[in-house]
Amino acid sequence: MKITFEGASRQVGRSQFELDTGELSLLLDSGVARSEENLPQPPSRQPDAIILSHAHLDHSGHLPAFYRGAKMPWLTTFPTPPIMGTLWPDSIKVVASRKEQPVITEKDLKAAAKHCVTLPLGEPYSFFEGTTATLYDAGHILGSAQTLIESHGKKLLYTGDYNCEQTRSHHPAKPPTKGVDALVIESTYSNRDHAPRGEVEETFIASVKAAIENGNALVPCFALGRTQEILQVLEAHGIKSDVWVDGMGQNITLTYQDFPSYVSDAKALSRAVASAQFVENHVQRKKLAEGRGNVILTTAGMLEGGPVLSYIERMNASQRGSILLTGYQVEKTNGRRLVEEKMIKYNGKTLSVGLPIEQYDFSAHTGKTKSFDYVRKIAPEKVFCVHGDPAVCEEFAENLRLEGFDAHAPKIGEQFEF
Ligand SMILES: [Zn+2]
Ligand SMILES: [Zn+2]
Numbered sequence: 271m272k273i274t275f276e277g278a279s280r281q282v283g284r285s286q287f288e289l290d291t292g293e294l295s296l297l298l299d300s301g302v303a304r305s306e307e308n309l310p311q312p313p314s315r316q317p318d319a320i321i322l323s324h325a326h327l328d329h330s331g332h333l334p335a336f337y338r339g340a341k342m343p344w345l346t347t348f349p350t351p352p353i354m355g356t357l358w359p360d361s362i363k364v365v366a367s368r369k370e371q372p373v374i375t376e377k378d379l380k381a382a383a384k385h386c387v388t389l390p391l392g393e394p395y396s397f398f399e400g401t402t403a404t405l406y407d408a409g410h411i412l413g414s415a416q417t418l419i420e421s422h423g424k425k426l427l428y429t430g431d432y433n434c435e436q437t438r439s440h441h442p443a444k445p446p447t448k449g450v451d452a453l454v455i456e457s458t459y460s461n462r463d464h465a466p467r468g469e470v471e472e473t474f475i476a477s478v479k480a481a482i483e484n485g486n487a488l489v490p491c492f493a494l495g496r497t498q499e500i501l502q503v504l505e506a507h508g509i510k511s512d513v514w515v516d517g518m519g520q521n522i523t524l525t526y527q528d529f530p531s532y533v534s535d536a537k538a539l540s541r542a543v544a545s546a547q548f549v550e551n552h553v554q555r556k557k558l559a560e561g562r563g564n565v566i567l568t569t570a571g572m573l574e575g576g577p578v579l580s581y582i583e584r585m586n587a588s589q590r591g592s593i594l595l596t597g598y599q600v601e602k603t604n605g606r607r608l609v610e611e612k613m614i615k616y617n618g619k620t621l622s623v624g625l626p627i628e629q630y631d632f633s634a635h636t637g638k639t640k641s642f643d644y645v646r647k648i649a650p651e652k653v654f655c656v657h658g659d660p661a662v663c664e665e666f667a668e669n670l671r672l673e674g675f676d677a678h679a680p681k682i683g684e685q686f687e688f
Contacts (some may be wrong), residue, residue, distance in 0.1 A: 271291065271292070271421060271452070272290040272687045273287055273426070273686055273688075274314065274685045275656065275683065275684050276312075276563025277299075277300075277311065277682065279310075279663075280664070280682070282326065282343040283308075283310065284301050284302055284309060284310045285301040285329045285657060286300045287428065287454060288302065288317070288586070290314075291424075292422070293399040294318045294319070294397055294459075295314075296319055296401075296403055299330070299430070300320060300331075300332040300335075300336065301335040302361075303328070307644075310332060318342055320336060320343075321346070321405075323408070323430030323431070324408065324431060325350050325494060326411065326494070326566060327632065329431070330357070331373060332352075335374050335378055337380075338381070339379035341385060344386055344387065345387045345388075346415070347405055347532075349413030350388075351388065353494065353525055355638045356518060359379070362374060370375060385422050388476075389405050391405055391406055392446075400421070401422075404418045406444075406446040408430050408431065409433040409434065409435075409443035410420065410430070410433045410443070410635070410680075411440075411494055411531055411634060412526050412533065414440075416429050416432060416443065417430065417444055420565060425450040432636055434642075435637075436467075436523035436641075438506065438538065439495065439499045439533055440534050447648070448647070449650070450651070451648055451651045452651065453652070455656070455661055456664045457658030459635050459636065460642075460665075461636065461662045464631050467632075467648065471503050471507065474496065474503065474594065475572070477594055477656075477666060478565055482591075484562065485562050487565045487591060488566050488582065488585060488591060488593045488594065489565060489566065489567045489569035489596060490578050490597075490605075491519060491569065492519075492571055493519040493521075493522045495618075496634075497523060497569065498519075498522070499634075500567055500632070501513070502538055502542045504542065504565060505538065507544035512547075512564045512565060513565045514546065514549050514567065516568040516577050516581075517568055519567060519568075527539065556584070559580065562590065572606070574604055579604075579614065582614060582621070586625055587622055591627055593623070594629075595608075595627065595629040598633075600628070608623060612624070640664055641666070652677075654679075655670070655675075663679035666679065
């Protein structure tokens with residue numbers, strides 16, 4: 271087999287790897303990046319199939335662009351297509367609102383929908399040439415999968431984004447096999463461990479309680495994964511009244527409920543959703559923002575747009591409540607400005623924010639210790655460290671080499687045979 275690294279190589283974003291089995295060309299993921307070069311390198315030829323590890327746009331955002339005339343299948347888990355039904359149309363709108371060149375169009379989505387093949391976890395899909403693809407739970411978000419490709423006695427495992435910790439939403443990822451010829455592994459947090467989840471939950475809940483004593487707890491969350499995790503954390507710690515969900519997280523939460531066997535505790539999820547309310551309109555949003563005692567989970571990645579900004583403006587005006595961030599904030603975004611400079615850019619103006627701002631690590635990615643354990647358990651012939659900052663990928667590969675592994679941090683365009 272031959273693998274070419276066409277994205278997410280010494281970078282987080284635009285994941286795409288081209289696999290040549292000799293007879294077949296398979297594409298693993300096709301995502302976008304929030305950077306100048308936002309698309310993966312084009313594959314050397316039209317793929318025979320695309321395998322999508324999970325719904326996040328850095329893995330999926332470019333996939334429909336292949337369906338301008340092409341007719342190959344794209345394979346993924348059962349929960350992923352309904353999530354894409356929310357994320358892809360939203361990404362088209364976001365790109366249009368930024369007046370950027372469209373990456374995908376509604377027409378692409380219609381064409382791609384005709385070629386979607388959903389696979390049960392753990393059951394091989396056979397290509398007629400004697401190659402199989404099998405998906406295994408990755409513990410990262412709803413429907414996230416690791417991909418095992420077997421072809422003529424060779425095996426490649428791609429972890430995708432994976433999480434080896436038990437969370438409220440998902441069971442930990444487990445190595446599906448041992449002794450593969452090539453392991454393509456996520457490196458995002460391979461350089462540091464996360465704080466124990468129990469401790470993170472305790473301090474987060476203490477801050478929520480303090481915030482709602484005199485105002486609101488505003489909790490900006492990713493729509494996919496984080497919103498559902500935080501809902502369950504709140505419910506488990508007895509915060510059941512006046513929990514609100516605003517934005518795209520509403521739709522994704524409904525999709526989570528459609529797949530009880532893909533979450534770790536479907537009953538706990540149901541209880542958490544039942545005790546929350548959905549924000550329905552501007553009037554309600556304004557009333558909530560100006561009120562007290564509400565925990566508001568509003569969909570926001572980096573606080574660049576959407577209702578989160580109007581909540582911040584109103585809460586800032588009354589100087590009541592706190593902002594509790596639940597994810598990493600990328601440089602040069604409102605989220606990072608808020609953490610580092612206590613200000614955001616809003617409606618062309620700069621707004622100084624006087625509210626308490628806290629940040630919690632509810633990561634859905636494997637930390638350092640378990641990243642190394644994972645490689646040791648799988649004992650691959652070759653390891654490719656991808657999906658991480660350049661120095662992080664290099665350090666991961668370097669430390670694996672010290673343990674005797676044939677490890678690489680490939681650059682974009684690099685090709686390896688195994
Ligand atoms: Zn992801
Ligand atoms: Zn990713």
